[in-house]
Amino acid sequence: MKRTVLLAVLAMAVISLPSGRLTAADQKPAGGSDEQVITQLEQDWGVALIKNDQAWIDGVVSPDWMLSDPDGNLMTKAQVDADAKSGDMKFESFKLDSLTVHVDGDTAVAFGLETEKSNYKGTDTSGQYRFTDVFVKRNGKWKAIATQVTKVAKH
Numbered sequence: 784m785k786r787t788v789l790l791a792v793l794a795m796a797v798i799s800l801p802s803g804r805l806t807a808a809d810q811k812p813a814g815g816s817d818e819q820v821i822t823q824l825e826q827d828w829g830v831a832l833i834k835n836d837q838a839w840i841d842g843v844v845s846p847d848w849m850l851s852d853p854d855g856n857l858m859t860k861a862q863v864d865a866d867a868k869s870g871d872m873k874f875e876s877f878k879l880d881s882l883t884v885h886v887d888g889d890t891a892v893a894f895g896l897e898t899e900k901s902n903y904k905g906t907d908t909s910g911q912y913r914f915t916d917v918f919v920k921r922n923g924k925w926k927a928i929a930t931q932v933t934k935v936a937k938h
Contacts, residue, residue, distance in 0.1 A: 817886045820925060821893055821918060825884075828927075829877040829897070835867060845919075845926040853912075853934045866903075875900040880911070889920040896935070911935040 815823075824843055831839040848860040866872040880896040893916040900909045917929040 817891060817920075817925075818884045821884045821886070821891045822882060824918070824925060824927075825882055825893055825895065825916065826879065829874075829879065832867075832874045833877065835873075837864065837867065840864075840867075843925070843927060845921075845928045848927055849929050851929075851931040853932055871904050873902045875902070891918040891920075891925065892916070893918070 827839065828843065830836070844860060846860060850858045850860075850863055852858060876899060878898045880898055882893060882895040884891060884893045893914075895914050895916075896911065897914065898911045902908060912932050912934055914930060914932045916927055918925045918927050920926075
């Protein structure tokens with residue numbers, strides 16, 4: 784369950800397929816602001832999780848990325864990647880309900896709310912999650928370095 788949320792937050796994106804996925808090598812759409820780039824990266828990240836596209840994830844998520852899950856566990860990228868590779872964590876859908884991006888120099892913070900359909904080791908982990916992603920610009924390219932996720936309680 785804990786790792787389910789971890790990967791869920793990794794997704795923190797949308798089910799809608801973007802017209803052109805951004806990679807670490809190409810992050811500046813013509814006339815696009817840094818806020819637009821981060822928004823597109825968030826959308827593309829969700830698509831990559833659904834497709835289990837580890838190559839895309841590796842291009843944008845820093846090797847030193849850390850995830851703080853809803854249970855307070857801290858996980859490394861290697862730990863989260865292992866769950867995805869083994870098939871223990873699976874995403875069927877993601878819907879980005881809201882996203883706000885703040886950029887300050889070479890740092891960006893994305894605050895979002897997403898609804899997902901997911902499964903971890905045969906257990907349904909679907910639900911709605913709030914997340915915060917931190918990106919830094921390294922050598923002109925945005926890299927995710929931290930994610931925190933919280934499951935939204937049902938009212």
